[in-house]
Amino acid sequence: MGGTVRDIQKITGLSLSTISKYLNGGNVLPENREAIGNAIEALHYEVNQVARGLKTKKSNMVGLLIHDLNNYFAGTIISNIEDILRQHGYGMFICDSRGNPKLEKELITFLLGKQVEGIIIFPTGKSAKFLSPALEKEIPVVLVDRIFKQGVFDSVIVDNEKAAREAVEKLIEYGHKEIGIICGDDSSFTAVQRLHGYENALKQSYIEINEAHILKGDLSVEHGYDAMKKLLMLENRPTAVFLSNYEITLGAIIAMNEIGVSFPEELSIIGFDNMILAQIVKPKLWMVSQPMELIAENAAEIMLKRLAEKEKEPKSAMILSTQLMEGESIRRLNG
Amino acid sequence: MGGTVRDIQKITGLSLSTISKYLNGGNVLPENREAIGNAIEALHYEVNQVARGLKTKKSNMVGLLIHDLNNYFAGTIISNIEDILRQHGYGMFICDSRGNPKLEKELITFLLGKQVEGIIIFPTGKSAKFLSPALEKEIPVVLVDRIFKQGVFDSVIVDNEKAAREAVEKLIEYGHKEIGIICGDDSSFTAVQRLHGYENALKQSYIEINEAHILKGDLSVEHGYDAMKKLLMLENRPTAVFLSNYEITLGAIIAMNEIGVSFPEELSIIGFDNMILAQIVKPKLWMVSQPMELIAENAAEIMLKRLAEKEKEPKSAMILSTQLMEGESIRRLNG
DNA sequence: TAATAAGAGCGAAACGGTTCGCTGTGGGAG
DNA sequence: CTCCCACAGCGAACCGTTTCGCTCTTATTA
Numbered sequence: 001m002g003g004t005v006r007d008i009q010k011i012t013g014l015s016l017s018t019i020s021k022y023l024n025g026g027n028v029l030p031e032n033r034e035a036i037g038n039a040i041e042a043l044h045y046e047v048n049q050v051a052r053g054l055k056t057k058k059s060n061m062v063g064l065l066i067h068d069l070n071n072y073f074a075g076t077i078i079s080n081i082e083d084i085l086r087q088h089g090y091g092m093f094i095c096d097s098r099g100n101p102k103l104e105k106e107l108i109t110f111l112l113g114k115q116v117e118g119i120i121i122f123p124t125g126k127s128a129k130f131l132s133p134a135l136e137k138e139i140p141v142v143l144v145d146r147i148f149k150q151g152v153f154d155s156v157i158v159d160n161e162k163a164a165r166e167a168v169e170k171l172i173e174y175g176h177k178e179i180g181i182i183c184g185d186d187s188s189f190t191a192v193q194r195l196h197g198y199e200n201a202l203k204q205s206y207i208e209i210n211e212a213h214i215l216k217g218d219l220s221v222e223h224g225y226d227a228m229k230k231l232l233m234l235e236n237r238p239t240a241v242f243l244s245n246y247e248i249t250l251g252a253i254i255a256m257n258e259i260g261v262s263f264p265e266e267l268s269i270i271g272f273d274n275m276i277l278a279q280i281v282k283p284k285l286w287m288v289s290q291p292m293e294l295i296a297e298n299a300a301e302i303m304l305k306r307l308a309e310k311e312k313e314p315k316s317a318m319i320l321s322t323q324l325m326e327g328e329s330i331r332r333l334n335g
Numbered sequence: 336m337g338g339t340v341r342d343i344q345k346i347t348g349l350s351l352s353t354i355s356k357y358l359n360g361g362n363v364l365p366e367n368r369e370a371i372g373n374a375i376e377a378l379h380y381e382v383n384q385v386a387r388g389l390k391t392k393k394s395n396m397v398g399l400l401i402h403d404l405n406n407y408f409a410g411t412i413i414s415n416i417e418d419i420l421r422q423h424g425y426g427m428f429i430c431d432s433r434g435n436p437k438l439e440k441e442l443i444t445f446l447l448g449k450q451v452e453g454i455i456i457f458p459t460g461k462s463a464k465f466l467s468p469a470l471e472k473e474i475p476v477v478l479v480d481r482i483f484k485q486g487v488f489d490s491v492i493v494d495n496e497k498a499a500r501e502a503v504e505k506l507i508e509y510g511h512k513e514i515g516i517i518c519g520d521d522s523s524f525t526a527v528q529r530l531h532g533y534e535n536a537l538k539q540s541y542i543e544i545n546e547a548h549i550l551k552g553d554l555s556v557e558h559g560y561d562a563m564k565k566l567l568m569l570e571n572r573p574t575a576v577f578l579s580n581y582e583i584t585l586g587a588i589i590a591m592n593e594i595g596v597s598f599p600e601e602l603s604i605i606g607f608d609n610m611i612l613a614q615i616v617k618p619k620l621w622m623v624s625q626p627m628e629l630i631a632e633n634a635a636e637i638m639l640k641r642l643a644e645k646e647k648e649p650k651s652a653m654i655l656s657t658q659l660m661e662g663e664s665i666r667r668l669n670g
Numbered sequence: 671t672a673a674t675a676a677g678a679g680c681g682a683a684a685c686g687g688t689t690c691g692c693t694g695t696g697g698g699a700g
Numbered sequence: 701c702t703c704c705c706a707c708a709g710c711g712a713a714c715c716g717t718t719t720c721g722c723t724c725t726t727a728t729t730a
Contacts, residue, residue, distance in 0.1 A: 002472055004686055015710045020688055029708065044471060049448040050388050051686035055715050059385060069414035078413070079404035082431050091449065094429050096417050113384040114426065136379060137337055221611065254614045276556065279589045281615060339716055350680045355718055362677065386716035389685050 003043035011039040023047055053115065061091050062303060063111035065104065067124040069096040072246045072274060073292055077144075080296035081120065088304050090117075101125035108133055118303050120144065126187070128152065140306035142299050146189045147317055154306065156298045156318045160190050163288050163322035164197025164244060167270045170286070170324060171240045172205050175334030176268060180213035180238035182227040182248050188219060194244045213238050224251025232259055232267075239268060239333065246273035253281065264331035275325065283328035290322050338378035346374040358382055388450065396426050397638060398446035400439065402459040404431040407581045407609060408627055412479075415631035416455065423639055425452075436460035443468055453638050455479065461522070463487065475641035477634050481524045482652055489641065491633045491653045495525050498623050498657035499532025499579060502605045505621070505659060506575045507540050510668030511603060515548035515573035517562040517583050523554060529579045548573050559586025567594055567602075574603060574668065581608035588616065599666035610660065618663035625657050 008019050012035045022028045022036045039045070053059045062085055066074060082092050093116060097104035104124055111119060112133055118140040121131075128148035134141050135152075143155035164181075171179050181198045184191025195214070202209050212234060217223035224247060231237055232255070243249040249271035256263065263269050263283070270286040271278065278285040298318055343354050347370045357363045357371045374380070388394045397420055401409060417427050428451060432439035439459055446454060447468055453475040456466075463483035469476050470487075478490035499516075506514050516533045519526025530549070537544055550565060552558035559582060566572055567590070578584040584606035591598065598604050598618070605621040606613065613620040633653055 005688095006686075016687080017689075017711080018709055021708085024688080027707065032708085044468070046444060046448050046468075048389075048450060048686055050385055050394060050450045051715090052688075053385050053715095054383075054389050054686080054717090055688045057715075069417060070410050072410070074413070075405050075407070075409035078409070078429065079431055082404060082429065083433075086430070091445070092429055094413065094417065094427055095421070096414055109381060110426070113381050115383065115385045133379065133381075250611055250615060254611075257614065257617050257619075276585055276589075277615070279592065280585060280612070282592050282617070284592075340718095341716080351717080352681080352719075353679055356678085359718080364678065367678085383716055386685090387718075389687085389716080390718045392685080 003045045008039045059115040061116045063093045063116040063119040065095050065121040067099045076292045077296045081300045084300035099124045105130035144299050154302050154315050160193035161197040164194040165201045168201035174330050176240040178238040180241040182215045183244040184219045185216040219245050221247045221251040224248035225255045228252035228255035243271045263329050268330040285329045286327035287325045338380045343374045394450040396451045398428045398451040398454040400430050400456040402434045411627045412631045416635045419635035434459045440465035489637050489650050495528035496532040499529035500536045503536035509665050511575040513573040515576040517550045518579040519554045520551040554580050556582045556586040559583035560590045563587035563590035578606045598664050603665040620664045621662035622660045
């Protein structure tokens, strides 16, 4: 069952080159065309993409390397990228680097060994060094959620600084001065940027930054939970908290529910990322919303462009905007 | 850059077979071993898995076909399966059939063309016919969330009937008699099973089934939202509703929030699937919880077993149990 | 010491396709 | 009536590995 091109040859008596022509849409006499078609039918023949790829050096595969597949976004991202790539004949290899730079490096070689034609990556490591094998092979790389060195890689990111700044500005606009933030630590590129946004918003309103109100940790539900509990224990606790990531938002809300702190009455909050969550929770949450579909689509399209192009254009950095979505989770302290 | 095994040959003067031996851990003299190692170093050589695969007929790849990647579970599932497969040297191809049986069939041939060694699939179609190419090629297939014909495929499922029955029994235990269900339609295997569970629970307590309280639709947030609104408009509306899927649960809660119906005071509910959600919402939700990690792990492990085995064992169907998690979203009507 | 076994290496063929350069045919233009 | 070109088809080489069967050397053992 299955057979190869040589089985077709045996049945039809035609040469391999003619059969190959048929398979690739070349000109073949009607009678031969039919003969080959029949043979294919009879054998249930399907072309072996591995063999074809070996010769043509086209695997029609793109690698996708994510630092956490078990993440709220993973599904959305994968789904959107897969959709676009498939429509252009590309398949997708998925790997999860689990936030582990060593594994990340290994997976790059793994993917390259599989002859992927391009790599879309949500990087975890600090350095771009692990990508050098891809550079050497001159394989297009698209970075998502992070920029390394300007001009070396294409990248798609969100303006995290602005996203955080706008959120905190909104809290200030409502009269808040004691504003906390629960965020990721210095190992996370986006967390650092968001923290900057937070600090900038405070600075530009001449509000002093209180280190006790900044809780860094990893980007997990647990951290959100623990940090919120810590914040609520403080003697001069903040009147508002910016929850700078989805998992953190979840954890923080669980902590508030457990302790019985209501929002916005006792504490104002702005969450991150998940619009559905904003509506599920009562009262409705203020939310910073990331255009995840857009991010994924752009990443996929940049990749397709690179795969198709002959002349190499200079690398680009696409910066998308977030949106601050209105809710009822901020209490007005002024006016 | 990159080079092939023949470049190593040129540098070292050794034969291809010796180099191949080296690459595959065979016995090679220390001096030659070093020479090859140096050449590999110098060339940045990496073995071409496509070429190797062509010869060995081992792609070390498993296909994963899901009907909706943009789903709450997708991340969890992919993450767990990927983890296990990778630890055993297997990579993963992911495709999304988008609930479209035609596409599903195409993707199977796509995957087979890529020479995957096995397929794990969350099927959408009614029939297993589209899997026959895989059967012909004698490639192991693991079905998840669904059984087709007993004994033809390995499968991993959850006892949906029991899951739903237990949930509804709980509502009955609390004194409810007018119980609604929002569920998927007949095209969804799991939805049908859950509806059976619902009906069986009512029957065994001699409660009449009220068709107006059964709202079928697709497994989406929108359906949950619309259906809940419809239920709440009924003149004899139910006192409790079983929300038989995650997306439906979300939609239903949004609808309740919008209309301003509180739970458990005005309506009792039991949701499905997402334990985090249960804690985020106040008051805490009763929930039917599926062991998603277990499902994924089992699917991956059955696949690995099939890939390793020589003698074919008979196909197995693994049935896992759900758990009913206590919350505060059911009002006591009796006792 | 001769017989044997084991170790290391080699060359060629194979995996399943595509591609290059060549030949033979038929039809249209000049 | 030539000449030329486009069209079909063919055979062989090739993509980058692995593997089979063979030879040669060295160590082991009776």
